[in-house]
Amino acid sequence: QRQLVESGGGLVQPGGSLRLSCSASGFTLDFWVVGWFRQFPGAERQGVSCISSGGTKYYADSVKGRFTISRDNAKNTVYLQMNNLQPEDTAVYYCAADFGISFAQPMCTMSNYDNMDVWGNGTLVTVSS
Helix, strand or coil, X not given: CCEEEEECCEEECCCCCEEEEEEEECCCHHHCEEEEEEECCCXXXXXXXXXXXXXXXXXXXXXXXXXXXXXXXXXXXXXXXECCCCHHHCEEEEEEEECCCCCHHHHHHCCCCCCCCEECCCEXXXXXX
16 A cells, blocks of 8 residues: 655645655655655645655756755655645645656646646644634
8 A cells, every 4th residue: 555644744834844764664755756746725636845866856946946845755755845835826735756756847737737746644734824
């Protein structure tokens, strides 16, 4: 049973930082493309940042310069460091992994994510004073 579990969400003030973790079990992430996605209330989830098995990274324009994705294959975990958080970043953040996708950018820019191989259940990030 392949599973992903997100952690690290919470309440933070504008300008603050959080680090999200995505831990895999039941499989090894080494050869998977992994991404972070977020879903605003009433909207479909969208790509935030993705990282290939080789470490190539992609960021949505809205988070460039503020968010950093990384992976630690020894820990079977992918991270999302989020700095200078703003209220518009408030969302449920999900991680996902796909074995068939080879590159970071296509994973994060798909119009439909229904066929993603593995999804986590999400962690809520709330940015408010």
